[in-house]
Amino acid sequence: MTDDNYQDPNPTRERFSFSISETDGAARTGEIEMKRGSIRTPAFMPVGTAGTVKGMLPENVEELGADIILGNTYHLMLRPTAERVYALGGLHKFMNWQKPILTDSGGFQVMSLSDLRKMSEEGVEFKSHIDGSKHMMSPERSMEIQRLLGSDIIMAFDECTPYPATYDQAKDSMELSMRWAQRSRDGFDEGKDHASIAALFGIVQGSVYEDLRETSIKALSEIGFDGYAVGGLAVGEGQEMMFKVLDFTMPKMPTEAPRYLMGVGKPDDIVGAVERGIDMFDCVMPTRSGRTGQAFTWGGAINMKNARHKEDPRPIEEKCGCPACTKYSRAYIHHLIRAGEMLGSILLTWHNLAFYQDLMTGLREAIGQKRLKEHAEQFRADYARGDIDPL
């Protein structure tokens, strides 16, 4: 008997397939087909940390063009717990989001947020940052949690190698992650019902060392995954180094599977990574910066707290069709942010997510028309230009 939570959401659709409709240099555009919907690539996944994209109703996230969102295993396992989400019918039902969900493995946040960590070959022992409760995280447990959540794309449990790392540190860490990748694969496959409707991605490690990245890619390819993420980037190495690592890593990646750059990034990071062949992104930037008063425009990011906006009747971004831009002035949003009003965070989050989806739409179209180079150069020129002149 199939568990209700893992009933096939759509028997007429494939479990997982990736088709590339066009390439332009190293860049590709296409579509991932999954049971709960298609994901147009290159794709940006809004982050729904604790079962909510902060400040947004899920239907509005969907309307902006998001085909998939990300959930954080670490946060959800601690509160409300994966077991409770499972008992309530899974994360899709819990948070009222019916399209695909990708969950991270929890490893990154166990290392960055929890207290009193103890690493071993087995996994990581840690204490919750919320209530101090003790937990053990391992490849097997991470697969179990992501399965309880009912995630569509499960990430292998790995160690995100800190930056900087010596060659030996990076090698040891990558090799541990590769052993964990095999255990993740086995753990995922054991949950047969769930495995028949979901996908598993491996994560390439190796820090800034070309041969380690190559070794990692080979190890993962031998195990076999539905998609491959580039891990251990956007951890303080800077854009130049990140692009350098992508420059030597991407040509070695399997071409037929989606490639996911975790935790990236600023709009110009995304454009550069798409040019280098990345298909998927996630980042808290549009949501988090929305809550702190930052808005993205085609002329660069602007701070809505700045007094220059206080009497400006114009929208944040003339070219944007989001509610913040079509219904409200910069002056109003400036007022809301200054007054600490929730609606300020809501409207800026909305706008920033719209901006990121518009950015991805533009990139997909440019690749489809084989004019990515000009498109990217125009984007960078505009983005360096700065905000519109005061009235």
Added chain:
Amino acid sequence: MTDDNYQDPNPTRERFSFSISETDGAARTGEIEMKRGSIRTPAFMPVGTAGTVKGMLPENVEELGADIILGNTYHLMLRPTAERVYALGGLHKFMNWQKPILTDSGGFQVMSLSDLRKMSEEGVEFKSHIDGSKHMMSPERSMEIQRLLGSDIIMAFDECTPYPATYDQAKDSMELSMRWAQRSRDGFDEGKDHASIAALFGIVQGSVYEDLRETSIKALSEIGFDGYAVGGLAVGEGQEMMFKVLDFTMPKMPTEAPRYLMGVGKPDDIVGAVERGIDMFDCVMPTRSGRTGQAFTWGGAINMKNARHKEDPRPIEEKCGCPACTKYSRAYIHHLIRAGEMLGSILLTWHNLAFYQDLMTGLREAIGQKRLKEHAEQFRADYARGDIDPL
């Protein structure tokens, strides 16, 4: 030449009229017609303190059935300032709400929120609680500010007599408010363009003293206002005393004009006040309590933080059609509130505003069908019943 901000929003509609379609005992139901729309009475006005109903998009407030919202003169005069709102086209345009807006006079919040107040016959000198800046508030200035905001229903500037007050204190305070009422009338009328599309309400004072309330009503009626508010209640006297004051005050009020009970209240306060002949209400309760985890149900108010909800798949209120109740479980909303997620405040605010509008719809229908007594008794019996049993 008419000021652009005061152009007639709808020449085919009357400036202000109130028609009572049915009465039931002291209660009445009907409609206020104004330039920017009709207000079905008894009406509940959501509070949009600083140019936003906290956590809500205005279109969603409207969808719930709100025909009018309230703005706070004190907050808006300090930030973003009435002059800036005026320069940006008025409060309706600023906050994207095209239906009527009622603004309070600022008097109540000058006394409760500001620093270093100095009262005189002229008005009140005070310092802003935000930045310490000095301001003078008077009937004339209050009328000017409410006009700059472009408010549809302007409240006379009065002193909200504190509770408790001795007879002599209440008499002096009420008499001052009556002199200020005349100055408010004169100040309002001087803004001719605005006065031709807006309405002015007077405020009855007199604390708990029947003859003072009567004197106040006579004074206001002689000046002449579009509507009459009962002030100086819901300031700590308790429901029993409030109803007692309404019991002797309401029969003396003009019957042909709307009657507004300021700052009230809990659902059972509203039901009791409607039974006594009140037509309009405002209160921060549905919005404020939404942000602190409280939800209104027909079985009484419940605290969504309570652990009893943590695994409950049922909606907050089975009979509610709001997004919080139709799309989410109590368990999910409990989780959001516990995790401090903005969406928890948003959904609870949404639900509570829906509940208040449903409450008013039920009262209007019951009066229309002359069955208010049974309706109110059923409401009170249900409301005392308590929450649904745990599963």
